Amino acid sequence: MSYSTELLKGTLKTIILKLLADNKKMYGYEMTQKVKELTFDKIQITEGALYPTLHALEADGLVTTETEWIGKRARKYYSLSPAGKAKTKEKVKELAGFIDTMISLLDIKPKMA
């Protein structure tokens, strides 16, 4: 079972920034696979959402890019800029606060480990 678009709305930038914070540099396909792996296929990032968002993050100066040629193909690696590192902390903190609020609002009891 994968989560609905409605639930994921607004979290993609945070997911990408956190992935880059944890993995230094990544390319598009790698990001989609990492998210699938970490969430046991519950979150699947579509190419149609991923690449426009990556380009927007680049335009905002939050990520930097480098291109590596593999035969006839160019592979574009993304990594966090100093501004991106600060933004990641801010976005993760904001999302964590939101999750806490939702747990409280919906009266959800956290699962015991």
Place this chain on the structure above:
Amino acid sequence: MYCLSDQQIDLILTDIRSQGITTESLQNELLDHICILIERNLETDGDFRQYYSSAIKSFYRQELREIEEETSFLLTYHHHRVISRNQFFLLLSTVLIAPFIGYDLICTWMVSLSQYREWSMPEDGWSSTLVFALCPLLVLLVLFLTPDRFDPLIPQKSTILIGIKPLIKIIPTDVNLIGANPHSG
């Protein structure tokens, strides 16, 4: 693991371009993405064309150029702020009534000064000032009592962007995206 030939890579790139992806960087990223998918999932003796045509369809809802359009949208409006319809009307009314309020304040200040300087405002001045001061109320009445009249211009489920170049952009659809862009899911 399937090994793509240079001809097959060229074919994919040509197809991506023909489907409306014009940004070179985006072409390269989609090419690399689809090539990895094929190499990792297609059997050595698998049907390249069949796998490619089904894999590329998973990239979009209706057309591949949606990705190009969305990228272009985000790059054009990434400095714009998304506001709701109500916030837009509030902003609009503030901009419209601000000059009137300013005028009224200046008049009040002048009248209070006139008491000390033995000067009084002519009677015509009072009536025109009163009419001028009532205009903001009329603006507010039109904006807030009959908001439906603006539906053709600003539909109920529209997305309004405020920024620079353009100052105001009204998109007549609801933004329903994972990162504030209007098409993807």
